[in-house]
Amino acid sequence: MPEFTNAFSGLKEDRMLTHDELVRAIRFMIAAEYESIQLYTQLAASIDNKLAQEVLWDISDEEKEHAGEFLRLLQVLAPDEQGFYDEGMGETNEKIDKLKASCPDGKCSNSPAH
Numbered sequence: 001m002p003e004f005t006n007a008f009s010g011l012k013e014d015r016m017l018t019h020d021e022l023v024r025a026i027r028f029m030i031a032a033e034y035e036s037i038q039l040y041t042q043l044a045a046s047i048d049n050k051l052a053q054e055v056l057w058d059i060s061d062e063e064k065e066h067a068g069e070f071l072r073l074l075q076v077l078a079p080d081e082q083g084f085y086d087e088g089m090g091e092t093n094e095k096i097d098k099l100k101a102s103c104p105d106g107k108c109s110n111s112p113a114h
């Protein structure tokens with residue numbers, strides 16, 4: 001798990017980040033955004049204070065926007081990675097298509113066999 005308290009832990013002082021270090025830092029930032037989303041939504045679901053819930057859900061939505069911004073930045077900084085993401089999405093799309101074919105009415109309750 002990344003150490004979110006210091007995004008630059010392990011780096012030397014008094015120097016600029018290399019491109020590779022920047023890419024790694026952005027990945028940590030993406031992970032931090034998703035962790036924040038989980039924390040805020042989990043807390044909101046665990047309380048009955050309507051004001052606190054609304055604030056937490058709103059902040060969670062903002063974190064999703066931040067994750068999107070960082071993901072887009074990562075696409076620009078590390079365009080060679082897009083092929084991996086596309087491959088993973090394609091594999092999931094195949095599973096979705098297979099499930100849809102076996103449940104044309106969309107009412108299947110059993111998960112597909114592995």
